[in-house]
Amino acid sequence: MRDHVRARHERAIAIARAHGSLSIADLAALLEVSMVTARRDAELLVSEGRLGRVHGSVVWPGSGRPAPAPAVPAPGFRRARAGTVVGMVVPTMHYSFSEIVQGARAVLAARGARLVLGLSGYFPDEDRSQIRRLVAAGAAGLLVTPSREDGTPGPGGADAVLEAAVPTVLVERWTRTGSPADALDRVRSDSAHGAGSAVHHLAALGHRRIALALQDSPHARQLKAGFTSALTTLGLPPAPAPGFDPGAAASESERYDLALEHLRGCVREHAVTAALVHSDADAVVLLPRLQALGIRVPEDLALVVYDDEVAGLSEPALTAVAPPRRAVGAAAAGLLLDRLDRLGRLDGGDPAHAPRHHVELLPELRVRDSCGGAITRALTV
Known part of the structure; x- marks a missing residue:
């Protein structure tokens, strides 16, 4: 075996020992190799008994979850002392x-x-x-x-x-x-501003009743604050209360069901014509379910989503507030x-x-088909 491959395998073992358990994707990122190479390395090390594998993840033998990492330098650190x-x-x-x-x-x-x-x-x-x-x-x-x-x-x-x-x-x-x-010093996306820009965009398209559907995340509090502030600034009525806590859902499937019922009620019972949904991945799941209920997007419900990881791949493509992650x-x-x-x-x-x-x-508003608007520039609060 070539020396650089052997060294990479030793790094993979050290990483697994430090983390206890991690996905092949995370292993590939840490090794700075492709998914194919990381998967091949993992399969070899598992076959040799040097690593274990559970549900698509590699694990340090005997570890059921991330274990406390040893406070010793792993291979690779020493090369950067210069x-x-x-x-x-x-x-x-x-x-x-x-x-x-x-x-x-x-x-x-x-x-x-x-x-x-x-x-x-x-x-x-x-x-x-x-x-x-x-x-x-x-x-x-x-x-x-x-x-x-x-x-x-x-x-x-x-x-x-x-x-x-x-x-x-x-x-x-x-x-x-x-x-x-x-x-401490800190840097973050202004998610409150992003939510506000979505509301301003929808209001500019003529929507007066706008709903909010959030997943449980570190950004939820700021998104709700920016959304509510924008409604107040524009003199729009408050959004219908969701009636459920997304963090209390027993499963991801239940969370989708609760969000779907919330949006259905907003359209059918509160005359809502637009909504901000977090995240875009949630919206991609909810979109065909809304359509199955007879709620057309954007004709009956204009959608803007927060995050832009898969928003452009749905049908219709989702207008998205894109945090400047990089x-x-x-x-x-x-x-x-x-x-x-x-x-x-x-x-x-x-x-x-x-x-x-x-x-x-500040996030960027990327306008696509799901909001039904022709505005092609980013709006700011």
Whole structure:
């Protein structure tokens, strides 16, 4: 076996040991190889008994879920000692996080730094484990998306961010005003603005009754705030209450059923003619179900969705509010490198007193067929 293949296999084993369990897609991202190569490596290592496999994921033998990662450098870290190493902790490489990571990685590489990734799997206690692992491995700074939404101290990931002994930037998260983590640098998409731009667009098309259907996510609170504020600003009536908590649904299927019933009731009982749906993946599932109920899109219900990962692939294509994910990762990486640069200067300045930054990047409204409008430019609040 060629040396570089053997080295990659050792890295795969180290990654599995650190994470306990991870998907083939996440393994491919961490190894920086194609899905085909990652799957081939995984199959070989499983056949040799060096890794296990469960439901499409590779697992460290004996691990049923992400295990606490060892606080020792994994193979590959040592090669970056000549340059700056930045650690990044995200819940997963699925959904929007792959774009965020790519944006951060591009900026770091352009400035001579190297990115090392840790995945928390949405387990708050894993945030702390990954942060400690990355710092122990020599990370000079951290880019962190905590598994929980707010940054108030308490059990889980929020206080782990505060414990990090290196400069840290929160990515696509925010904190409660007054909490200790509120003093950290952070970069996020302004999802409230994005929701507001959707309402303004629909109102410009003549819609007066607009509904909201949200999934349970870290962005839900901000989306609802921006949506409600835009209705008030425009003098539009409040949206019909959903009558259900998406976070309380027992399954994804039940969540779809509840959202469908909410939208059906909005159209049939409240004369709603337009809706903002989060996420676009949810809307793709709901669209044919609405049509099966006789609710035509956009004739009976104009739709705008938040997120633009699959929105353009539906029929009709979905108008989408697209958060600038790649730009968020790039801005966060630049902010962290700027702070690290100040720490390294010998000009007598005190980097601890340098201004902190809370950066919000505005999403873009991408108009397609589902809203029934001919406006082709992005609208802003």
